[in-house]
Amino acid sequence: MIKAENLSKRYKKKLAVDNLSFTVATGRVTGFLGPNGAGKSTTMRLMLGLDNGSGTTMFDGKKLHSYAEPSKVVGILLEAKAFHPTRTAHRHLSVLAAAGGIPTTRVDEVLDIVGLSDVAKKKPGKFSLGMSQRLGIAAAILGSPKYLMLDEPANGLDPEGVAWLRKFLSDYADQGNAVFVSSHLLSEMQLMADDIVVIGKGKLIANTSIQELTSGSKQTGVFVRTGKAAAFKRALQSASIAFEELDGGLKIAGQKTDDIGQLAFKAGVPVLELANRSASLEDVFLELTEGAEEYSTHAKTEAKQ
Amino acid sequence: MIAALKAEFRKLLTVRSTYIVTVLVTLLMLFVAGYIEGWRLTPQDLQNPAQFSGDVFGALSLSVFGAIIAILLVTHEYRYNTIMYTLTSSNSRSKVLLAKIVTISVYAVFLTLLVGILSPIASNVGIHLHGHTLVPQTLHVGDLIWRSLFYGWAYGMAGLLLAVLIRVQVGAIAALFLIPGLVEQLLGQLMKSNSVYLPFSALDQVIGNSNVPQGHLAPGKAALVFCVYLVVGWIVAWALFLKRDAN
Numbered sequence: 001m002i003k004a005e006n007l008s009k010r011y012k013k014k015l016a017v018d019n020l021s022f023t024v025a026t027g028r029v030t031g032f033l034g035p036n037g038a039g040k041s042t043t044m045r046l047m048l049g050l051d052n053g054s055g056t057t058m059f060d061g062k063k064l065h066s067y068a069e070p071s072k073v074v075g076i077l078l079e080a081k082a083f084h085p086t087r088t089a090h091r092h093l094s095v096l097a098a099a100g101g102i103p104t105t106r107v108d109e110v111l112d113i114v115g116l117s118d119v120a121k122k123k124p125g126k127f128s129l130g131m132s133q134r135l136g137i138a139a140a141i142l143g144s145p146k147y148l149m150l151d152e153p154a155n156g157l158d159p160e161g162v163a164w165l166r167k168f169l170s171d172y173a174d175q176g177n178a179v180f181v182s183s184h185l186l187s188e189m190q191l192m193a194d195d196i197v198v199i200g201k202g203k204l205i206a207n208t209s210i211q212e213l214t215s216g217s218k219q220t221g222v223f224v225r226t227g228k229a230a231a232f233k234r235a236l237q238s239a240s241i242a243f244e245e246l247d248g249g250l251k252i253a254g255q256k257t258d259d260i261g262q263l264a265f266k267a268g269v270p271v272l273e274l275a276n277r278s279a280s281l282e283d284v285f286l287e288l289t290e291g292a293e294e295y296s297t298h299a300k301t302e303a304k305q
Numbered sequence: 306m307i308a309a310l311k312a313e314f315r316k317l318l319t320v321r322s323t324y325i326v327t328v329l330v331t332l333l334m335l336f337v338a339g340y341i342e343g344w345r346l347t348p349q350d351l352q353n354p355a356q357f358s359g360d361v362f363g364a365l366s367l368s369v370f371g372a373i374i375a376i377l378l379v380t381h382e383y384r385y386n387t388i389m390y391t392l393t394s395s396n397s398r399s400k401v402l403l404a405k406i407v408t409i410s411v412y413a414v415f416l417t418l419l420v421g422i423l424s425p426i427a428s429n430v431g432i433h434l435h436g437h438t439l440v441p442q443t444l445h446v447g448d449l450i451w452r453s454l455f456y457g458w459a460y461g462m463a464g465l466l467l468a469v470l471i472r473v474q475v476g477a478i479a480a481l482f483l484i485p486g487l488v489e490q491l492l493g494q495l496m497k498s499n500s501v502y503l504p505f506s507a508l509d510q511v512i513g514n515s516n517v518p519q520g521h522l523a524p525g526k527a528a529l530v531f532c533v534y535l536v537v538g539w540i541v542a543w544a545l546f547l548k549r550d551a552n
Binding site: 045050051052068070082083096098100139 | 308
C-alpha cells in the first residue's frame with residue numbers, strides 16, 4: 001500500500017499541495033483526478049522525492065529512498081518525452097536498467113511488452129506521442145515494480161493503445177501490484193480505475209472507490225416520468241420520499257425502481273418512463289470539483305451565472 | 306553506487322556528443338601539434354630542449370572540451386527530464402552526484418592522456434615530415450604527468466560544477482567561457498598581482514601559463530588554490546543538488 005500523509009508544497013506565495021493525505025491500495029488501479037493546476041503532477045513528484053516539500057509517502061511502510069533499489073519498488077512515467085532524443089530506445093532503457101540494478105536482458109522484454117521491439121534501435125526524438133508513452137511505460141515496468149505511478153499515460157495513444165493500456169494496467173494490478181494513474185480522460189478512467197483520489201486546489205476532495213463515489217452522487221437515483229406529475233409528487237410526499245425535478249421528470253435518490261413502480265401503481269399514476277440513472281465519473285467529478293478549478297473557461301463562468 | 310556509476314558511464318557512452326567532441330579534440334590536436342607545433346617550427350624552436358613539454362601543455366587548452374562533456378552530461382538530464390529517472394533509481398542523491406564526478410574524472414583523464422600522448426607524437430611526425438630534427442629533449446616526466454592530469458581533471462570538474470550549479474546548458478557553457486575569458490580579466494584589473502589567486506588564473510599557472518604579468522604561483526601552490534575553489538564550489542553544489550526540486 002502507498003500511504004501519502006500531509007503532503008504540502010509551496011511555490012513562493014502559492015500553495016500547490018495543501019496537507020494532502022490518501023492511500024493507494026495494492027491489487028487495484030487507483031485513478032488520480034483533479035482539474036488543471038490542481039497539483040496532481042506536483043503531488044506525484046512529492047511522493048517520489050523529486051520535489052522538496054513537507055509530508056511523507058510510505059511504500060509498504062518504508063520511504064522510497066530507504067529501499068536499496070527504488071526502481072524495483074516504484075516504476076514511474078511522469079512525462080512521455082523524458083528521454084534523450086538521439087539515444088536509441090534500447091539504449092535509453094539500458095541506461096535506466098543500469099541505474100536500477102536491472103539486467104539489460106529485461107530491456108528487450110519490456111520493449112516487446114509495449115510493442116516497440118521494431119523501433120528499439122531507432123532514436124526516439126521523432127517518436128509520436130503515443131510511441132513515446134509506450135517507451136515511458138516500458139521504462140516504468142523495467143524493474144517489475146510493485147507500484148506504478150503514471151501521469152497521463154493514455155495521452156496520445158490511439159484507441160487500440162488505450163484499450164491495451166487499460167487491460168495492461170488492470171492485469172498488472174491483479175498480480176498484487178498497485179497502479180496509481182492520473183488522467184484527464186474521465187470516461188477512460190471510469191473504465192480503468194477501481195479507486196479514485198480527487199484533488200482540487202491541492203486539497204483532497206475524495207479518496208474512495210469509483211462505485212461508492214458515483215452511487216453517492218446527486219445524479220444517481222431512480223428517474224420517473226409520468227403523465228400525472230402532481231399526483232405522483234403527492235404520493236411521494238405522503239410516503240416521505242424525497243425527490244427533485246429533473247429533465248421533465250422526477251429524480252428520486254436512495255430508492256429502487258421496483259418500489260417506485262409499485263408506489264405509482266397504487267397512486268393510479270401512469271408511468272411513462274422508469275429507470276435507474278447512474279452518475280458517470282464525469283458527473284461526479286464536475287460536482288466535486290466545482291469551484292476548485294484553477295483555470296476555467298469564460299463560457300463556463302457565464303453558464304454558472 | 307556501482308549501479309549509479311554504470312548508469313553514468315552508459316549515459317556518457319550512448320550519446321553522439323561524446324564521440325563528436327572526442328573526435329573534434331583529436332583532429333584539432335593533430336592539426337595544432339602536427340602542423341603548427343611540428344611542420345612549421347622555426348629553427349629556434351627546434352633548438353628548444355623543452356619543446357615536447359610545451360607541446361603537451363599547449364595542447365591541454367583542449368581540456369575545455371572535457372568540461373563541455375561534463376556540462377552536457379548534467380544539463381541533458383534536466384533538458385530532457387531524465388533526471389527524474391536518475392533520482393528515483395538511486396536511493397541517494399549524493400551517490401548520483403559522486404557517480405557523475407567519478408565518470409567525468411575518468412573521461413577527463415582519458416582526454417588528457419589522449420592529448421598528452423598524441424600531441425608530441427604528432428609534433429614529431431610533423432617535424433620529420435618537414436625534414437627537420439629536434440634537439441634532444443629534456444623531460445621531467447613526473448612533473449609533466451601530474452601537472453597535465455591535474456589540469457585536464459580540474460577543467461572537467463569545473464565544467465561539472467558549473468553544470469550542477471546552473472543546470473541550463475547554454476548558461477553553463479557561457480559561464481565556462483566567460484569566467485576565465487572575461488570575468489577574471491576584469492577582476493584582474495582590480496586585483497592586480499592578487500589576481501593570480503583567481504580560479505582559472507591559478508589553474509593556468511599549473512601548466513605554466515600566466516596572464517598575470519605581475520607574478521605567478523608555483524604549479525603546486527596554483528593547484529592547491531584551484532582545489533580550494535573546487536572544494537568550496539562542490540560543497541555549495543552538493544547542498545543545492547540535495548535541496549533543489551528536480552526540474
